[in-house]
Amino acid sequence: MRVCPLTRAWSALLLLSGLSTVIASLVTRGLAPVAVGGAILVLAWLKARVILSRYLGLWKAPGWRAGFNWVLGFYCLLLLALYFVPTVVS
Amino acid sequence: MAEPMPRPGSVEELPGELLMWVLIVSELLVFGAGLAAFLGVRITDPSGFAEAQDHLHRTAAALNTVVLVTSGFLAARALHLREAGRRAASRLHLGGAMALGVVFLWIKGIEYADKAAQGIGFETHPFFMFYYLLTGFHAAHVAAGILILGLVAVWDEAHHIKVAGAFWHMVDLMWVLLFPVVYLLA
Numbered sequence: 679m680r681v682c683p684l685t686r687a688w689s690a691l692l693l694l695s696g697l698s699t700v701i702a703s704l705v706t707r708g709l710a711p712v713a714v715g716g717a718i719l720v721l722a723w724l725k726a727r728v729i730l731s732r733y734l735g736l737w738k739a740p741g742w743r744a745g746f747n748w749v750l751g752f753y754c755l756l757l758l759a760l761y762f763v764p765t766v767v768s
Numbered sequence: 769m770a771e772p773m774p775r776p777g778s779v780e781e782l783p784g785e786l787l788m789w790v791l792i793v794s795e796l797l798v799f800g801a802g803l804a805a806f807l808g809v810r811i812t813d814p815s816g817f818a819e820a821q822d823h824l825h826r827t828a829a830a831l832n833t834v835v836l837v838t839s840g841f842l843a844a845r846a847l848h849l850r851e852a853g854r855r856a857a858s859r860l861h862l863g864g865a866m867a868l869g870v871v872f873l874w875i876k877g878i879e880y881a882d883k884a885a886q887g888i889g890f891e892t893h894p895f896f897m898f899y900y901l902l903t904g905f906h907a908a909h910v911a912a913g914i915l916i917l918g919l920v921a922v923w924d925e926a927h928h929i930k931v932a933g934a935f936w937h938m939v940d941l942m943w944v945l946l947f948p949v950v951y952l953l954a
Contacts, residue, residue: 684848688841692834695944699830702952711954718948725944729837733844733937734792735784741777753800760807761953764814 687732694725715761723754788934792941795909799902799942803949806898813894818954820895823888825879829951832875833943836910839868840940843917843933850926858929862921865936869914876907902946909939 681689698721705714727747730736736743774780782789810817846861883889883896890900913936920932 684841684844688837691837691841691944695830695833695837695947698948698952699826702826702948702954705954715953718952722945722948725837726941729840729937729941729944733840733940734934736782738783739776739781742782756804757807757949760804760811763811767811768814 683732683737687728690728691725694721694728697721698725712762712765716758719754719758719761723751726750784930784934788931792934792938795938795942799906799945802898802902802905803945806902806949807953809894809898816893817895820893820899821951821954823883823886824899824951825882826951828875828879829947832872833947835868835872835875836940836943839865839872840937842868843936847926847929847933850924850929855924859921859924862917862924862929866914866917866921869910869917869936872910873907873914876903876910899950902950906939906942906946909942913939 698718701714701717701721705711727750730746730750731743736746779786842861842865846858846865849855849858849861888896890897913932916932916935920928
């Protein structure tokens with residue numbers, strides 16, 4: 679049976695959201711907060727990509743989709759850098 | 769005669785209304801600045817922010833993520849159904865999307881009530897100032913989105929549903945960025 683792209687997008691969003699919560703809980707099990715923070719922001723970026731592409735329909739405009747993905751990717755890098763600063767300074 | 773294909777990368781290629789995209793980008797800039805400011809202020813007191821964050825309901829917020837992305841899914845399906853001429857099914861999906869929006873606000877209300885019961889307010893810690901500002905602003909968009917979805921469920925032209933859906937997906941997009949930064953990045 680062929681699953682429609684919208685249902686696939688929804689499933690991917692649920693999976694990525696669940697994964698974010700599980701990864702966040704790993705901090706209490708001794709995993710480095712920096713690694714956890716990085717993983718959480720990568721997952722947030724992936725979720726934003728799915729929403730832009732499938733929910734907002736940017737898959738029909740690949741040029742615009744690439745632009746949004748790049749800008750959001752750089753923005754997540756900025757957030758990651760701000761998150762890392764206290765670790766680097768201390 | 770068939771309409772000419774829009775030039776790749778041109779404004780005409782964007783799906784839906786250009787003005788809605790202007791709104792989406794503007795809102796993303798505002799939220800983006802808020803989240804960056806949140807992490808910027810965190811630099812001055814990382815342990816205080818981590819301690820304050822422990823008062824949040826991560827599970828409730830994760831549940832709200834599921835609620836909101838499912839609501840977005842229903843709104844997107846409503847458009848497909850309307851374009852296929854299935855008006856009743858489309859309206860049903862819009863109703864479902866609205867109901868999940870109400871569930872989101874209800875869970876958020878429980879979260880706020882719990883904070884109030886703990887004596888946590890706007891001025892308790894800078895973390896909570898950002899928490900209330902960002903989540904409150906987002907919740908206001910959810911409330912507005914529910915109203916807009918209700919309007920297009922009544923005046924259900926496909927074009928109206930597309931614009932309302934885009935607003936609703938923007939609210940989704942804000943949440944998937946807000947949730948990890950405010951609730952998960954300890």
